[in-house]
Amino acid sequence: MTTTFDIPKTSRAAVLTKHSEPLEIREIPVPQTLEPGALLVRIEAATVCGSDLHLWDGSLGGSQALDLPVIPGHEMVGKVIAFGDGAERDTFGTPLEIGDRICFTHASCNQCDHCRFDNQPTLCTNRQYYMFTNCERPPYLVGGFAEYAYVFPNSGRVRVPDEVETSWASAASCALRTVVHSFERIGKMNPWETVVIQGAGPLGLFATALADHLGAGRIITIGAPDNRLAIAKQYGATDLVSVAEHPEPEDRITAVRDLLGGHGAEVVFEFSGARTAFTEGLGMIKEGGRYMVTGQIDGPGKEVPVRPGFITRQQLTIMGTWSGHIAEYRKALEFMKNTHGKYDFGALVPNRYRLDQATEALTRMRAQEDIKPMLVPHGTEGI
Structure with missing residues (x-):
């Protein structure tokens, strides 16, 4: 030793x-x-x-x-x-x-x-x-x-790269690396695609920044309170949906579809952990779209009703992400190293x-x- x-x-x-x-x-x-x-x-x-x-x-x-x-x-x-x-x-x-x-x-x-x-x-x-x-x-x-x-x-x-502050690196070592893992599983972001991000906690805010960096054409971040939505805007969200102003699941689904002319989004990320979020996300997604579920935890009281035939008919791709490994840690730190002049990571901590x-x-x-x-x-x- x-x-x-x-x-x-x-x-x-x-x-x-x-x-x-x-x-x-x-x-x-x-x-x-x-x-x-x-x-x-x-x-x-x-x-x-x-x-x-x-x-x-x-x-x-x-x-x-x-x-x-x-x-x-x-x-x-x-x-x-x-x-x-x-x-x-x-x-x-x-x-x-x-x-x-x-x-x-x-x-x-x-x-x-x-x-x-x-x-x-x-x-x-x-x-x-x-x-x-x-x-x-x-x-x-x-x-x-x-x-x-x-x-x-x-x-x-x-x-940890010298350019990355200790506080940022700590936050990156679970929240951001999990987001990186989720984005890698969901596939390429395209400039003609809309991305919906459910949640404005650390995962959702990091995801907003990463979606912006990777070139998503439109980013709708859903969450609360207002100070978190303000950070989402700074991180690249083109549209915000406030949970305080849209307290019911159907309200949030309608708000997203109204922003998109009645259509759904090509990509939806669930980062909120809310019990109803999964079924809400299904209501926000476009036919043939992709849905990444990351914020949910298992346990009693977490069950929600789902119609499997809807997934079949809409030809949806639904995936989950659990945690992240060392490659995602390094990619998260490199993202921070290369973009800290654009995104104020210190605002989260x-x-x-x-x-x-x-x-x-x-x-x-x-x-x-x-x-x-x-x-x-x-x-x-x-x-």
Whole structure:
């Protein structure tokens, strides 16, 4: 193991012990030796994802097995403080040095059919997850809401470009990389196509910017509140549909079709997570169109009525996207590196919170008072 730092014995972490209860600040053991291929990082920033919010309130249970207590957080940027043997390069061969900033993924096994045969590592049947893994067993530091984190040997990792601010990179490490994955699956954006984006949270806003960058001819972003729609406009939305002004699903379908002369859109992205969003999206899509569903989570109460014959008759292409892997992380960071002069990525992460304010950050996100709260475990200055 290579290090030029004294590795601390313990790390403060905000720990989920019971759903919807305040996170508990605990001292968590720091591994003193690393497996080959592993890294130890000092967390510089951890942004709050919608999945962290659903983890906290218990609604994410249908998506992934959970063994409390856990450390929430899977969107984070860490500075390397120690290398396991053979970990001195990122996934793409870029040399890493002590002090370099990296983003890193959940760890896929590289052995199952999804990893090796299908080339879909986000579906890995043996995946090691941050935020879902019990923090009372080694390697302990398996979530972003902590001062330090353990990078699994099989975790993809990518060095953050110097041009990309830490706060942006943290937000990119789940929200934007998932958007990138969704766009890659949906296919090419064409200048004669209309794209509807359901949701004006972090996913929907990043998607608005990416659709604009990729040349979509018309972009309709649906969401609320008004300050988020204002960012969508800055990011390239040609039209906005306010959920506050169109509170019912049928109102939103009508609003989109009115904008398009009674027609539907060629491409619809669901990034809102709202229970009714899927059936709404079906009402907004053009015959022969493409629909990407990314914002939905599984679980009781999420069922909606669907007429399969409508999908058949309209000849729709419907796909889903789960998470993203290291290639999408790198593409997300490259997008930020190349376009930060055009899109104000900092508008998504204006507020910083100490580790002991993690519950406040979650509460503010749930109330839509923050788009993307950011925890700064070592202090809020300078990030």
